[in-house]
Amino acid sequence: MKKTFIYLSFIIFLGWFPSLFAGEIYVSLQGNDKNPGTKEAPFYTLNRAIKQAREWRRLNRPEVAGGIYIRLEEGVYAQRNSLFLRPEDSGTPDSPTVICAVDGAHPVISGGVAVTGWKRGCNHPAIPEKLRQKIWSAEAPLIGNRRVETRQMWVNGHKVQRAAQFPDGGLEQMIDFNPEEQTITIPVSQNVNPKRLQNAGQLEMIVHQRWAIAILRVKSIDAKDGQAVVRFHEPESHLEFAHPWPQPVIGGEKGNSSFCLTNALELLDQPGEWFQEYPSGTIYYYPQAGENMETAEVIIPALETLVTIDGTLSRPVKHIQFNGITFAHTSWMRPSFQGHVTLQGGFPLLDAYKLQEPGLPEKAELENQAWIIRPETAIRVRGAEHIDFKHCTFRHLSSTGLDYEWAVTASSVEDCQFTDIGGTALLVGAFPDGGFETHVPFIPADVRELCSHITIRNNFISNVTNEDWGCVGIGAGYVRNMDISHNEVCHLNYSGICVGWGWTSLESGMCNNRIEANYVHHFARRLYDAGGLYTLSNQPGSVMRNNRIEHLIEAPYATNDRAFYIYLDEATDGYTMENNWCPTERFDSNRPGKKNVWKNNGPQVADSIKYKAGRIKQD
Structure with missing residues (x-):
């Protein structure tokens, strides 16, 4: 009996081994960057803590074994430069880097003065x-x-x-x-x-x-x-x-x-x-x-971007998590210097004109040429894997809140709140910009360039698009294997959840996207051609099911009534729409493909499905 007890104790000890030897770095507004970064003598800046974690990993110090936890104490941490996380800051599956709040604290990373x-x-x-x-x-x-x-x-x-x-x-x-x-x-x-x-x-x-x-x-x-x-x-x-x-x-x-x-x-x-x-x-x-x-x-606000996470296909940034952090007070100044004319979804135009004789090789009837740039963002993620945001708050941000911009995979945004945001709350995937004409199908040489296997789940998104009314709650461009589920998205000037880009029926790598059990309400407050759920282009194997969409607002300045609970915009194909509840069957499709399937959508959907849509309440 004694031997069995000792053996079990040893197993339990091994199970706790990583956490016993996890590295902890503390940051406090009462700290000093010349301190060692301990709980008793914390650093003053998050930037200094990130550098300390980077050095531990470079030297393979014992603190790395169970993960590195950068713990922020209560207070507003004013940034004058964007925090820069690079491949050298990467964690591993067994040793992630977690930037989190001290128990009971509500730290704010702010670009304001x-x-x-x-x-x-x-x-x-x-x-x-x-x-x-x-x-x-x-x-x-x-x-x-x-x-x-x-x-x-x-x-x-x-x-x-x-x-x-x-x-x-x-x-x-x-x-x-x-x-x-x-x-x-x-x-x-x-x-x-x-x-x-x-x-x-x-x-x-x-x-x-x-x-x-x-x-x-x-x-x-x-x-x-x-x-x-x-x-x-x-x-x-x-x-x-x-x-x-x-x-x-x-x-x-x-x-x-x-x-x-x-x-x-x-x-x-x-x-x-x-x-x-x-x-x-x-x-x-x-x-x-x-x-x-x-x-x-x-x-x-004095700073446009609070955090930049920047890797490459060959050297991605990996295994970094933000937990319990608030991001606040970013600016958006470009309209003051060059105005702001957009194509759709808040994407500014670099150039645009009407073709005198319509037609591209990819699209014979096209009359509209447009080149765009990506909106500014509070947090930018590029070339990365397993970059997660949990229990975070995004507020008082003047353009995009969080942007998984390029080549991001296996990442998640869960149990977060987005409120008082000037542009789109959450932007994901390729919206080809610069010299790439936006109506030409985007087919990357390496499929890893597409954002994939990203989970957006159980988030609350409200009062966004308040600077640029044409932005959206959740916007995804060329993406694959997306999971957008159990979010509440509300009080928007345009559309709620939008997936797809390119206005094309051709294969482009978009596929297997899931929009499920979300609750979208009080949308299209000022603009039209809107959808509570909105899609573009060919996305084989995608589903839109068990969502609840209501309170479509009649925009007072619209010049027609084109706003819908579900809007399959140009060339949408490959979607199954099933058991989506809305008060009327106010749907529209703009030149859809032949592989869309509609099953039981409208007010007849069972209450047992309707009331499960939206956020899952936390105990």
Whole structure:
């Protein structure tokens, strides 16, 4: 009996051996990077901890045996440079690198800086005299030798609106859209007065165009016969008027497309609005009721990318996990420098035009040529395996939240929250950019370039797409073997979960993608040609089943009613749609293939399936 007890004890000991000898590195805002990184003497920066872990692996130290745990204590860890993880930081299946919170802590990795020193009163001539004592101002903080420029600001944790013609994203209909003259004609109103706005050098126009928006920097605004004719800066002026899809609609089923002027001190007239003056950097803010600017926490972002994980096909980054970390406060500045004209899904155009004689060898009827670039992102992952995010929070981010961009496999995002994000919450896979025309089928020389075997499961995604309305909740391009299941995706300006790219019926490597048991609701709030579940192109062996889709919102500025619970857009093929619950059979297919199968979709789907969709509650 004694021998048996000793033998079992030895087995249990061996089972616990890796964790007994795991390396632990601690980081604290009370630490010092000259410390050894222990619990009693922690490091100050995450970057120093990552370097320590890298050195342990390089020297094959005993601490590596059971994995390396970088533990962050409570606090906001402000980053001034993107954290860079490379192949040398890779773990192994038995010895991963885990960046996690100390038990009970809620650490935040932030790209934001505080704005302090607010003063009441503004004598700027652009502000009406009756409002001058209601406006507060402060200098933007210095980083290095420059004032921080920003398009986003948060007051006491809430995003506030840049000064605009209308509150909360309101729009009004334009009068004319003239590609030949590259002008947009708009009504003259009390706050759209060319004389009043002639000195508003940072004025922008947001244009609603079908399934996307454009952000155009205004070059001039001139009165003509009681109307205002608006011209724009390059490069966005050429892009906006040359690309045929999507463009604004004049004389649509529900009227003309709409617009809103924004980003001028002359438009700062409502509580909760703000404006930053260039080049002084001065920020003006009209506080909301109850806000005390002497004590308010005001944050603007100074960094676009918080974390970069970058490997190659031959040397991928492997076995790194983030657990219980919050990522917050990133910026998105490109529209301030070159405008923002997109093709779809938030992808900006590099060039685009209409073919005078339609047709490519791959697609005889094509009339639209477009070259795109990838949106900015808070976390970028390239050339990697087993890069996992668990129990993390992504909030107050101004473009994409998390992007598995290229050649990422066997990775997962589980039990995370994405909220208050300007673009797409989660982007995955190839959307060929640069010199690759986006309608030409993408067939990589090495199939490993496609993102594959990625699991997106049990996440909560809400209030995203609030800067670029044309982005989506979860967006996947050229991908294979995806598992998107049991997520709740809601409160979106366009589509919910989108899989596929390329507008092609040809084989491209996309296959075996699974969209299952998700709950998508309150979508298509501002744009149309939308789908709660949306697909493109040929994806053999793919399934869309047991999802719940409801609360399709009638976008108030849409020029037609093209929005659907399930939308199989151009050339979708190889999908089985089965047991998807929605209140009506509001579906559409745009030139679909012949291998799609529909089985029992609509309000007749059993409640036992309907109510299992969405997140699985954690005990």
